[in-house]
Amino acid sequence: MYKIVGSPRTRVMRIIWLLEELGLPYELEPAAPRSERILSLNPNGKVPVLLDGDAVLTDSVAICTYLADKHGQFTFPAGTIERAKQDSFTQFGVDELEGALWTSAKNTFANPEGHRVKEVKTVCAWEFAQGLKVLETRLGDGPYVMGEAFTIADIIIGHCSGWAVVTKFDLPSEGPLYEYFKRLRERPAFQAMMEKVKTAA
Template identity: 50%
Template sequence: MYRVIGSGNSRARRVLWMLEEMGLPYEHVPAPPRSEDVIALNPAGKVPVLIADNVPITDSTAILSFLADRHGQLTYPAGSIDRARQDSLTQFLLDEFDSALWMAARHSFVLPEALRQSAIKDSLKWEFGRSQKVLMQRMGQGPFLMGEVMTVPDIILTHCGDWASAACFPITEPGLEDYLARMRTRPAYQRAQAV
């Protein structure tokens, strides 16, 4: 059994959703970032942390990749062209979506108040809109990002879509809005949301 440490409204939700999609048993410890329990496992104080075989694994994307590879689900085989495309999409989403949302969060409530620059959010929203247009050109023809098969980037993108809604970053591409609506109907997504 895995143990997932991190509040459900953080990137830990990505891990919870993946475990639900895979049908794997887990324990959830909803510890907030920078709490003593988290710092004991990750000196940076960031969540999520996955405990696997009594070893803490940090960074949501590393955790998703580890689980996908270990269980042979939600991923293409390492070394395949499809896996290279999958990894490329993952990196694109982290660089263009996750990083913009994280920078906005930092300037909203993470950084000390004296260091926050609220004006940066306008440029981040502009970049976020531009990135949506690029993503639409990269999306496959099936119900998922890569076509007919759900993979790790689907979890990351849907989580970023939820985060964008909470942060008032508009989804400007109708195709992306349709995709997010479909993903949110998945039973495993809904179970993870309820955790």
């Protein structure tokens, strides 16, 4: 059985969501970033951590990629054009959406007080909005970023949309992106993930 170590209301959500999509059993061990438990597994103190037997895996994108590849679901095969396009969407989510969210978070609570620049949050909100414009253009006819196939790229981007709500960054209230994010939230595995997060919090 897989074990996820980390605070539930973090990027840990991505791993729970994917394991729910895969229908695989797992155990969740709550642990705060930079806690003694996390530092014993990951020197930079970040979550999530996935334990697979004796293997210790870190970084949510790497973990999602590993699980999807291992179980042959929610990803295209490595070395295909489709996989390259999927990876492009994943990297877009990390760079353009998560980048703005994480920079805002670091300057709100994650960094020590003397190393925060509150004014940068306005820039982050603007960058996130620009990213959404690009995503709407790239989305096409959907229903997912890779067309009919739901992939881990949707999990990364979908998680960023939820993070945006917490950060109070604007999300569309109508149109293709609104429908896309709504479609992701309606997936049974997403709803199961949210229940697990509420229970563990």
